[in-house]
Every structure is written in C-alpha cells, then in structure tokens.
C-alpha cells in the first residue's frame with residue numbers, strides 16, 4: 089500500500105534466474121503483489137521467484153506482450169508497475185516513480201532509460217535503434233516520447249479496460265504507450281531512471297524486433 093493505493097509489480101521472465109533474484113531482493117516493502125509471468129523458462133526462474141516472495145504465473149503461449157496480458161488479468165492493485173526480470177531497470181526507482189506518478193496526476197508514467205549513464209548498459213547500435221523508434225512514434229503521434237521501448241511503466245490499472253492491446257511480442261511496449269497517449273496525451277509523462285547492464289542472456293533480437301516494431305508503429309497508426 090502506498091498513500092492509500094494498492095500496488096502490483098509485474099515482471100515478464102524468460103530464463104532470468106539471476107536477474108529475478110536481484111530484482112526481488114530489492115523490492116520495496118509497500119508493494120502488495122509481485123507477479124512473475126514465466127513463459128516456459130528452462131532454468132530456475134520460477135523456483136527462484138517463488139523463493140523470493142513472488143507469485144508465479146505460467147503462460148504457455150510465448151511472447152513478451154502475451155505474458156503481460158496474462159499478468160494484467162491476475163493483477164489486483166490500484167496501480168501497476170512493470171519492469172524486466174533481468175535487473176537492468178532499478179527497483180529502487182519504484183518509490184520515486186510512484187511519488188512522481190501521484191504528484192503529476194498522470195495516468196501513465198514511462199521510465200525513460202535516457203540519457204544512458206552506464207556505457208555498458210546499451211550498445212551504440214541499440215541506442216540508435218531506440219532513437220529511430222522513439223522519433224518515429226513521436227512524429228506519428230505528435231507527442232515527444234524519448235523512450236518508446238522502455239519496459240518500466242507506472243499506470244492506473246483502471247485504464248487497461250479502455251485500451252486495445254493486440255501485440256503478443258516485443259511491440260507490446262510501444263503499443264501500451266500509444267494506447268495511453270490516445271486516451272489522454274496530457275496525462276502521459278516520462279521520467280529518467282538509471283539503466284544498467286542486464287544479467288543473463290538478452291532475449292531481444294535487435295534487427296528482427298527493431299524492424300518489426302517500426303512496421304507495427306506504422307500499421308497501428310494508419311490502420
């Protein structure tokens with residue numbers, strides 16, 4: 089419970105046994121529900137997550153977006169906060185993101201990984217790809233969004249019923265931001281966090297996911 093509102097944290101995980109432990113040991117006390125959505129990990133992700141206090145949901149259908157939708161259906165907090173299970177997003181930022189979310193009276197707060205302060209956290213190629221995707225989204229939706237691909241968000245659970253979320257894959261991250269902008273772009277904000285290098289193996293395929301996400305943006309805007 090934080091200032092009278094219940095808090096759910098959701099983490100999609102695919103083989104993140106190292107990262108998930110680090111994230112869960114740093115979870116703030118005021119978080120009421122921690123959900124780890126495991127998509128058939130072949131390592132100890134589920135066991136570690138349970139041991140460190142999370143509720144584990146198994147989702148057999150693969151995909152980053154798919155697992156978020158399953159997590160949302162099981163979430164009961166007034167406010168939902170998301171982050172990766174790889175410990176690249178700082179759990180310590182949850183408290184100030186929440187405070188900013190309430191203070192700014194927005195419906196959706198996006199944690200921006202930029203400027204990147206830890207040089208090893210993001211390669212130049214990823215940095216350029218992120219910039220292109222964020223610029224494309226900003227132009228298509230006429231709102232400045234610095235990090236369209238961030239995986240850390242804070243939002244009121246109640247806005248989910250007003251969103252149309254179709255992507256089951258990595259494009260889910262930009263889709264939820266687009267839907268939030270469409271609901272009310274004046275109630276969307278961004279705040280910088282310290283992004284660091286992930287533990288374990290990266291699941292993103294930069295060329296495949298990058299190009300697909302660009303195509304998805306165009307499709308969503310003009311269909």
Ligand SMILES: Nc1nc2c(ncn2[C@@H]2O[C@H](COP(=O)(O)OP(=O)(O)O)[C@@H](O)[C@H]2O)c(=O)[nH]1
Nearest residue numbers: 100101102127151152155172173174290291292
């Ligand atoms: N449940 C589930 N989680 C996934 C899947 N693909 C990626 N993830 C998780 O989603 C998060 C983001 O993936 P990651 O490789 O870190 O991509 P990046 O942060 O965009 O570089 C990590 O916690 C992954 O374990 C999937 O198919 N299913």
Ligand SMILES: [Mg+2]
Nearest residue numbers: 172174176286
């Ligand atoms: Mg990650």
